[in-house]
Amino acid sequence: MSTVERTATGARPRPRTTPDVGAALLAVLVLAALAAPLLAPHDPEAVQSARVLGSPSASYPFGSDVLGRDVLSRVLYALRVSLTVAVSAVGVATLVAVPLGLLAGYAGGWVDSLISRPLDMLLVLPALLLAISLIAILGPGSVVAALAIAVIYLPILARVMRSSTLVVTRNEYVVVARARGAGHLRVMARHVLPNAIGPVAVQASVLTGFALQLEAALSFLGLGTQPPTPSLGGMLADGRDVLTQAPWVEVFPGLAIAVAVIAFTLLGDGLRRSLDPTGVAS
Amino acid sequence: MTSRAAFVLRRVLLTLPVLWVMSVFVFLIIRLVPGDPVRTMLGFRATAANVAEVRRRLHLDEPLLQQYVRWVGDLLHGDLGQDLVSRAPLSEQLAQRLPVTLELTTLSMTLAVLVGVPLGVRAAVGGRWTRRLTDGFVVLGISVPDFWLGIMLVLLFAGTLTVLPPSGYLPFTTDPVQNLRYMTLPVLTLATAETAYLLRTTRGAMESVLQRPYVTYLRAKGLSPRRIVAGHALKNAAPTVVTVIGIQVGVLLGGAIVVEQLFALPGVGRMIVTAINQRNYPTVQAGVLVIAAMFVLVSLVTDLVVGWLDPRVSDGAGA
């Protein structure tokens, strides 16, 4: 059968287009968030009694909320906060998880146990419960929320890095590098890390989407970003009571979250195809 | 001792360190609060005498180890402490609230399993269009935040169609029909993402099983596709699916916190959120402890079921 496959290599299946869709969607969202001061038609925190629960119009495309604030402007600014929290939470988690997972997978033995066992303990509690407990201790706010999310994702990312390292370390070039007399640190940094990081990138991309969702959930519960700073979850909580009179207050922030999560998921799927063909991250 | 009994014993013993870590974590919640936790709880208007009284009541003036031993001892007697505000025993409060959370999560998971697993099996053996449809449902189901979905469901069923109550609760024992009407939207909210997730898991597990060499051999034995799927593929995919269900119960328990808040259901999750906002730490502790303990219990049951489904697991042979 191998002969048949060999002759068939000329017609490799075309790569699917979803990574581009994910990346493009994400680029639009990030640009919109970055350019919020330029794009926002109104001051997101400006209270206008004349515009209370105003329906969508030309100058207020997404309508206005209970305090007469422009929903579009608030969504744009909230997206900034949400993206910042999500990206920094996953960023911090990745920065800590990569060296830990690399060392655990490369060294093995008691070093592995010393690193992996305590990280496993973080998985004893359901993720959202752990985040809420940490917020209960440290008090609500977006920084604490980011930190709590980072703590939840740390063991997941470290695990992926560890198993990816285990796969790479078995490769011949690592053995050859060691045989040539390269030190452990050098081998880890130059040979193992670049080859093992792919699945972590995939997982981090997917987790950033979920981090955004988690931040929104925490803010919805009043435990994340605090008012008056606009946050997507907070906007949903504020509009809950006026849902039937002014659905736009609820529809647009939720759509923003959903689109952002979809973007990160599609990006992760695309990255998976190019960076993690063997599926270590899943 | 049979290998199966040894497996059960080993797995049960394995939960002990987990329970210990969990207890230490929950115990520390109140003790890790920066500054003076009692001050934080009572606010700035509290008098020094008041602060001292609460500190004594919570035994925070004792050495840490002694506090822990006392706390665990009380737990083992079913004493979860008192509510800081009402001074009512927390065990009574939990006895009222736990059934709400249990009903919500059990109904949601049951619905997700009943819909997601059969759809996943269909998708695994289906054609290109089945795959596209399920792909779309999975991405949407996993990406749409559940609380927003809940809000949209309220808008549709309670706002526009006015067929279901937007929020509230009646105990099942008081009025079963009303109870289920109150539960419908919360359960749909919580179950949708779960259904998508279980669909994807089942589909993946089935696809991977159907690629194994023994499936060719089963065909060579003259078995019909239906028998191969129902008799062999499903049984081999089941351990994976059950493992994921166990993990996802943790996600559901977390999601229940948000959904209870959204639909004003008087469950444990809502109790925790309210308590956090009131700096009512003993109540936070009790709520976290109960939910975490349920999660540990579910993980244990899951692993035992997987061991029962797959003899390689209980033999320690590696699946």
Place this chain on the structure above:
Amino acid sequence: MTAALALCDLRVRFPVGDGLVSAVDGVSLRVEPGEIVGLVGESGCGKSTLAAAVMGLLPPSTSVTGSVRVAGDEVVGLDDRRLRAMRGDRVSMVVQDPSTSLDPIWSVGDQVAETIRAHRRVGRRQARALATQLMTDVGIPAAASRYDDPPHRLSGGMRQRIVIAAALANEPSLLIADEPTTALDVTIQAQILGLIRRLRDDRGTAVLLITHDLGVVAQVCDRVAVMYAGQLVEVAGAQELFDHPRHPYTRALLGALPSATARGERLAVIPGQVPDLAHQPRGCRFAARCPLRTDVCEQAPVPEPVGASMAACWHVDQPLPLLGGAR
């Protein structure tokens, strides 16, 4: 007498890109009842594809032409339902690796009983008794107590016995054994081959034994068919083939074998490569690697039958000048 298996000009083609690639190209072969015929060739020569064609296990996009008759009945062109009725009943299969060919969760006994119940109206309890008897027949000690064990509690050799028991459950006319011993230890190999021979002696089942191992052929086969690049190049009685190989390819295979009766020897390395299936030469397919090659080899050789034997070569029986020195 009706042959257990009769192939006539069998061709199997797979769609690749825009065209079709032949994996089996004009094979004709008979296996008589009670006969063990070895099908020998290097990996990729089409022998497993041939087996899949006989079982009707090829994907629907495959083109199968010619005739495959199992105990007189045509298999090519049968619908799914009829193919299923035939598989595991009148023709059954033993595959290479018993560690991956058994369902890891089902008990071994149930996997034998399942084959019975797939084809016969037999109650659960009766199927269990029949399966236990079959397990005893294939040499599983204390079969009744092994019945409920999952496969991983059995050794590789015992698992292969289970696969064989399931294959024999419905007394098939033909058993196709595709590399049945390749994954096993040498001593277990001999036991399994002995079992296959004994079952043939007791039950008269015809066996098509597919292998790349000439040692296996020497141990059990009555006749041998040598396959190269999708075609049969030589068919002969086993003893005859080992004593007087006629086709240069067969001779190359045997010449490199230290002892034709040695067990567990793999085929020798022959200089050159098996031609790409998509780009087969017009003439003799072995020509590029053949030390006897002449201009006449540009044309496809006409198989030269001698009784039940055959050798497809223009230079049958000529001495091989370079054998061994060609490396």
